[in-house]
Amino acid sequence: MGAYFRNDGTRIGNPVTLKEDTLKEDIYILGIESSCDDTSAAVLRNGELLSNVTASQQVHFDYGGVVPELASRAHQQNVVPVVDQAIKRAGISSQQLSAIAFTRGPGLMGSLLVGVSFAKGLALSLGIPLIDVNHLQGHVMAHFIREPEMESTPPPYPFLCLLVSGGNSQIVKVNAYNDMEILGQTIDDAAGEAIDKCSKVMGLGYPGGPIIDRLARKGNPHAYKFAEPHIAGLDYSFSGLKTSFLYSMQKWTANEPDFIEKHKEDIAASLEWTIVDILMKKLNKAVVQTKIKHVAVAGGVSANNGLRNAFHEYAEKYGWTIYIPKFSYTTDNAAMIGIVGYYKYLDHEWCDIDKAAFAKTVI
Numbered sequence: 626m627g628a629y630f631r632n633d634g635t636r637i638g639n640p641v642t643l644k645e646d647t648l649k650e651d652i653y654i655l656g657i658e659s660s661c662d663d664t665s666a667a668v669l670r671n672g673e674l675l676s677n678v679t680a681s682q683q684v685h686f687d688y689g690g691v692v693p694e695l696a697s698r699a700h701q702q703n704v705v706p707v708v709d710q711a712i713k714r715a716g717i718s719s720q721q722l723s724a725i726a727f728t729r730g731p732g733l734m735g736s737l738l739v740g741v742s743f744a745k746g747l748a749l750s751l752g753i754p755l756i757d758v759n760h761l762q763g764h765v766m767a768h769f770i771r772e773p774e775m776e777s778t779p780p781p782y783p784f785l786c787l788l789v790s791g792g793n794s795q796i797v798k799v800n801a802y803n804d805m806e807i808l809g810q811t812i813d814d815a816a817g818e819a820i821d822k823c824s825k826v827m828g829l830g831y832p833g834g835p836i837i838d839r840l841a842r843k844g845n846p847h848a849y850k851f852a853e854p855h856i857a858g859l860d861y862s863f864s865g866l867k868t869s870f871l872y873s874m875q876k877w878t879a880n881e882p883d884f885i886e887k888h889k890e891d892i893a894a895s896l897e898w899t900i901v902d903i904l905m906k907k908l909n910k911a912v913v914q915t916k917i918k919h920v921a922v923a924g925g926v927s928a929n930n931g932l933r934n935a936f937h938e939y940a941e942k943y944g945w946t947i948y949i950p951k952f953s954y955t956t957d958n959a960a961m962i963g964i965v966g967y968y969k970y971l972d973h974e975w976c977d978i979d980k981a982a983f984a985k986t987v988i
């Protein structure tokens with residue numbers, strides 16, 4: 626096992642055959658993302674986005690978090706219609722696809738297996754190469770997604786990227802699309818996970834991030850103080866903040882049962898301010914250490930208004946050039962998988978058919 630072959634016996638992934646075949650033609654990449662609870666498919670032509678279709682799963686709402694078994698079942702239901710829609714909206718036929726890029730990991734294993742197996746089956750049936758993409762690399766590279774008739778200025782290499790999602794909080798030095806260094810990362814919970822757990826303590830819905838964001842807009846960020854960690858270097862920690870938040874809520878509601886309901890806007894604003902402050906102080910430390918002033922943000926938490934505002938403030942104060950993604954590219958999407966797939970296609974970086982999904986990794 627290892628390589629795989631077309632019907633005529635030529636190896637899929639043979640650089641010479643592909644180069645001659647394809648350099649004159651447009652390159653169409655189908656991206657597939659299924660690492661957590663969003664089933665997404667996108668089509669790109671020569672690195673430009675033609676379609677991006679995402680089916681989000683509402684089934685987890687009542688459970689206050691993603692239920693892995695339910696997520697993989699929903700992916701099974703969604704993957705065919707989502708891919709079909711993405712190809713139709715791109716205005717092409719599946720026969721025109723040059724390659725299929727898919728999220729290989731990290732993520733929930735059951736969810737990944739649906740996308741990985743589907744991508745393999747479709748690539749084999751169409752006789753085109755497979756390209757594996759790291760989900761985290763995809764988030765960082767969301768800054769390079771180009772849309773027709775839209776001005777976009779991607780960050781120049783090297784740049785720093787604050788990658789903040791439900792599962793990760795990292796400061797990444799990006800030297801090239803395929804050369805990334807993690808300068809610092811959380812030693813326990815991710816920022817998004819901390820926001821979601823604190824929101825659960827407050828009795829708010831799931832996911833907590835957007836709800837906290839909305840409430841925080843109307844609250845006083847300095848109404849309450851929560852513990853900030855003291856971790857050496859460029860690493861993060863959010864578990865202490867989570868505990869401090871829980872104990873504060875328990876103490877305040879013991880005396881006044883409806884304390885959270887009465888003060889939820891100030892609580893949300895203070896929590897958000899603390900998390901943003903922790904993230905930005907370390908990021909600034911990384912800028913000072915590396916002397917790299919092109920600074921990007923990526924991942925689900927980069928949708929947060931408080932964090933976006935802080936980026937603008939730091940840019941003004943410290944002379945950073947900042948890169949903030951469109952809201953639609955902050956959370957999980959296949960466009961970011963497709964753009965990495967496009968760069969890997971240009972470098973003839975194929976994935977053999979026997980490569981398995983992986984649940985955990987670093988970039």
Ligand code: KG4
Binds near residue numbers: 790818834930957
């Ligand atoms: O990147 P993502 O969609 O999924 C992965 O974890 O890979 O990130 C999801 C996280 C959740 O924790 C969610 O609460 C958070 O991003 N999030 C936000 C906002 N929108 C999503 N956090 C703060 N403010 C938001 N507006």
